[in-house]
Amino acid sequence: MRLFIALLAGSLFGAGLLISGMTDTTKVQGWLDVFGNWDPTLAFVMGGAILPMLIAWRLTAGRKSLTGNAFPPAAKPEVDRKLVVGSVLFGMGWGLVGLCPGPAMASLSYGGLGGVVFLISMAAGMFVAPTFGAQLDRAANAA
Template identity: 45%
Template sequence: MKALAGYLAGLLFGLGLAISGMTDPARVIGFLDVAGDWDPTLVFVLGGAVITTFIGYRLVWRRQTPLFESRFQQPTRRDLYTRLLGGAALFGIGWGLSGYCPGPAVASLPGLSWPLAAFLVAMIAGWWLSRRIRPSQ
């Protein structure tokens, strides 16, 4: 059931990205181009996500345990550190240059193009490299 719930959540996320047009990197780049031909579409997508998350968390935290786990898993580290800031900066630079982040890139796979393929190769290489530099704890 846990895997099925994950697949259904991923499917819903991918459909939302496709319906909202966020699989089109030109929309994301248009949103980031505040000094040029600005496209505000992403604001509405992000606003919808914030509202959904706000309501969802209020409902989830009323439960004693999650549906498919014995306890909630929350991050314990709360400080800002170099690897976190560096990773966030690399993510932002890659997002701004390509118009893709991992979710929309995977949702865009049916319309695979050379820029998308290059992004996916770079994303997988970065993931692989990060695992080799410092394995997860």
């Protein structure tokens, strides 16, 4: 049941990304081009994700999911070094390529070498991130 729900949720998410155009790198880069050919449609996609999630956090507090597991709590609003470094790296990749992890995976459904290269690079980054993070932690503690 859990795998079926994950498949259903992932398929719905991927379909939403395709329908909204978020797998089109020019649409994402158009959002970031505020002084040129700015495309504000990404704001509606973000709002369409943030508002339902805000409601979901409220409705699921203290409840169990269909699979019997507790829902994850909302993230704590702490701004630390890991959040800042991760956000900067994510934003740089997003701005340079025009894809983030979800749309990159969804873009594989219609081919394209750029999406494959991005996913391989993302996987490599995820692989080295714990080691790099541990080195940053040691350097911060030594200082």
